[in-house]
Amino acid sequence: MPILGKQAEGRTNAEKANILANHFKNTSSNDNCTKTFLENKKQKSPDIIAAISDPGSNTSDLNIPFTLTEYRRALKQKKSTSPGNTWGTNKKHLLKLYRVLIRSIIDYGSQVYDSASDNALHALERIQYKALRVALGATKNTPTVSLLAEAGEQPLQLRRNTLTLKYWARTQGHGTQFPPNKLITQAKHTTFKKTKQHKPPYNHKIHSLLSEHNLNNIKITQFHTNPTPPWKLVAPKTSTDILHSTDKKENPIAAKNIALSIIHDKYKNRIQIYTDGSKNQTTDRVGLGIYAPELGIELSIRVTDKCSVYTSELIAIGLALRIVDETKPPGGAVILTDSLSSLQSIESGHSTRITEIHSITNTLQSLHTQNIHTTIEYIPAHVDIPGNDMADSLAKKALDNQTILCNTTYSKEEVYSMIKKSVDKSWADTWLQVGR
The missing domain is CATH 3.30.420.10 (Ribonuclease H-like superfamily/Ribonuclease H)
Structure with a gap:
């Protein structure tokens, strides 16, 4: 998606915010812009508008990752209560943007990278924490568990577990010869030595997750075609x-x-x-x-x-x-x-x-x-x-x-429901333990 890139050089924070806000307005279906905001948009120079709407053949600058700083500047956390200040957006829309722009990237490939070291995974948790703090307008000393509960967002480890179990449910319908399922079967007869830097990969970890959420004996309907043409x-x-x-x-x-x-x-x-x-x-x-x-x-x-x-x-x-x-x-x-x-x-x-x-x-x-x-x-x-x-x-x-x-047997959608119920219970138990 088009973001600041080299256009940020030599510009004030207000100009950067206007560029990003213009992009969100042009690419989003929600209608959060006030009359004051629209008037401010008209004051931008034509070359900035052209740079966003028609980046040309050189798009290398458009692949720079979307940062939390730009996220904060563009959205201004939430609507200000200062007299005469009417720009910004509310918590609901900020959380929606977090889920679309940030969480979707964190989710991608999580079944694979879940075996990464704790330090690497903690870096992602810091990104989630900062993004949610921006969306909710929370202070820096807000406890993580409270922030997640207020946002209705699972801890990243629980979310990775959910996505891993859902992936398992989807692939089970393809039969035992499907490559990921063959690896899972082979892992039953082997052991994996866990260390701080080496955690169990997907085909080993799935067995412990199935036991933890009582899904060991679940049989999922196999995909097949009707024998009658x-x-x-x-x-x-x-x-x-x-x-x-x-x-x-x-x-x-x-x-x-x-x-x-x-x-x-x-x-x-x-x-x-x-x-x-x-x-x-x-x-x-x-x-x-x-x-x-x-x-x-x-x-x-x-x-x-x-x-x-x-x-x-x-x-x-x-x-x-x-x-x-x-x-x-x-x-x-x-x-x-x-x-x-x-x-x-x-x-x-x-x-x-x-x-x-x-x-x-x-x-x-x-x-x-x-x-x-x-x-x-x-x-x-x-x-x-x-x-x-x-x-x-x-x-x-x-x-x-x-x-x-x-x-x-069960359909994968029925298993999804079981997974959600079990993971939500684990999340609730974690919250109760913190409360004690």
Whole structure:
């Protein structure tokens, strides 16, 4: 990005600040400039404006690192309370600039350089401390833990741990032969001697991080393509007629009546299968419910703990389709779900749970070849639709089951959520220890 470079030579601090402020105004989407600031911009000489807007072919001066001094001069910490002084910006925008301009650079490659010496890593911590002090307008003697808490920023070591674990979660989906995963496997059978100058590299450190955050037994869904070629797949039949008919928040009674009317008129001769998913946020237990009144089926199935409700909803739809495939109703079937995100994923074919999507589309394809008409219909939740309420009750009942009947792997997004929860707990524990 264009910054001062040689343009700083022979200029006052005020001129330097104006040059940088002009650049931020031209490259940022936020609108923080006051009328006074805009008037000051007009007083700058044309050659400075030209140097910023059109640096020409010689761009060597534009690659000089953005410094905290320039950051401070351009943004003036935060809005001054002095009479008649209206320029500057607030804490929210300063922190946003810190995250975009400084933290992003610190984050880059952190999984690799985390094995650097403590002295090298402390240099980065000083940069973070100074940047946050500028953003918050804090004094030099402000404790680091207080500064980080006020800014909502993790200590850099915790942030590096988070990014390292997320990288591990992303790469696990590529299988054991993916180069980083092969190194991790090899590191299990070797030891690394830690010294002050030599810390464990990524493939060794990841094992201790997984143990620390209880992620050792986590299995992540592998990337794979649908075995059925896309040109042989028939587009799944889905419907959101009820969603576009009325707003359940504004008129839940009307939403209920329209839903019951569509179910009765549109699917009068089809068997109806209601599905739902549920999760206890305290115990992390997950369950699903399936209710098919015409078939006399009521299922309460507990799913792998810590999965998302979205996952349980997709699994429930997949199981409902298998019921249709086994019973082969002559009039066809309709799967009724209150999970709009699941329906949209089935329509688009894109999802964080691509295994479940492939299973659903392949079953729908099989039903189509058997001439068993099957539609997945969206219905609003919690508007007293008897079948939906029954499926919801069955899903909640599944949370009390002592046995997990449906084991599944995790998507990387679900693992991200686990990582965030565990790292946030570590951060909170550190804060409590300091408080003591």
